[in-house]
Amino acid sequence: MLDFLYGHYAYWLTIVLVCIGLYGIIFKKNLVKKTIGLTILQISVVLFWVAIGSKWGATVPVYDPDIPVADAANYLNPLPHTLMLTAIVVGVATLGVAFSLLISVYNRYKTLDEEEILNEIQ
Amino acid sequence: MRARFESPIVLLGSRLLSPYIMLFGIYVIFHGHYSPGGGFQGGALLAASIILIRLSGGRIISRLQVQEFFTTPLAAIGVIVFFGTGIVAMLFGSYFMDYHALPFPGEMTPAELRYYGILVIEIGIGIAVMAILVMIYDHMVRGEDYA
């Protein structure tokens, strides 16, 4: 039982982060707070991939002549790291797109509250 | 809006810190073959060094470092460097993005050619990421009184 908890607590922490992000998206009325929740959700996915790519007894995926490369148990799996590396930068760029959309919404309606914007549209 | 005031201490500290951040970014790009690093991280560090000057100095001073109209062509150049490497490898009789046919001078094994091919595309990624992050910042603060 304790081994099970020790092996799974990292996943549950990322699930807590997912729930915080979803809470921000669903409950908050301000659009900037919704965007912050979206970013927390994205970072939780990145942390989940990094957690699932770990391997006990392995070292970082940089080739060392002293450690034989033929046995794959000596090195971490480089594939999740690569995917998340690109995902972080793409996340920052799309966050820029989200904030520029918010700036243009604010310039038009002079508010960022969701319900006030809906009232102004109708 | 609160009244803006100029702080020479902040500007001096940023001017002291910015070249070292930029140097570390270039080191991260070029040493990415031997240690954790690469184009994306180094490009983010280069963008941090440029945005630091823009935050502390404002538009007039930051124009001396990197002009605003200069970022969009730089981003396009970065993407073209990446894409052109793949196209050149394809024109010299290999697959798209398979670097062992790149026409680097000197006698090299395919593994060493791939080494230099990866270096070229990392430089392209670094230029593009730096230019795009600075471009997003520039267009977001345009027209504000502190920019």
Add this chain to the structure above:
Amino acid sequence: MKFVKYLILIAFAGLLIYGSLDLPDRGDPDAWLHQQESITGTEVAGNYFIRQAYIDANTPNMVTVVLGDYRSVDTLGEQVVVFAAGLICLLILRRYREI
């Protein structure tokens, strides 16, 4: 209405925790992700990258090799996405001239 939202949130968290019960332990070297062969008998990608990265590209950092060589078309797509995001910011926030 707020009660329904809380219910959706708690149900989603319960679903995620139920799904995580079947995952392998974190860092378990015997997980399917770290095996030599997958269930279908083909070779696992991460294992191949670890063995062949230095031989193929003469570069010690395997993450760089995967990013720049094996998955370079993927990286090109990601960079085009970043470039498109920058262009979208430029087009949204540009000051149009009054006509």
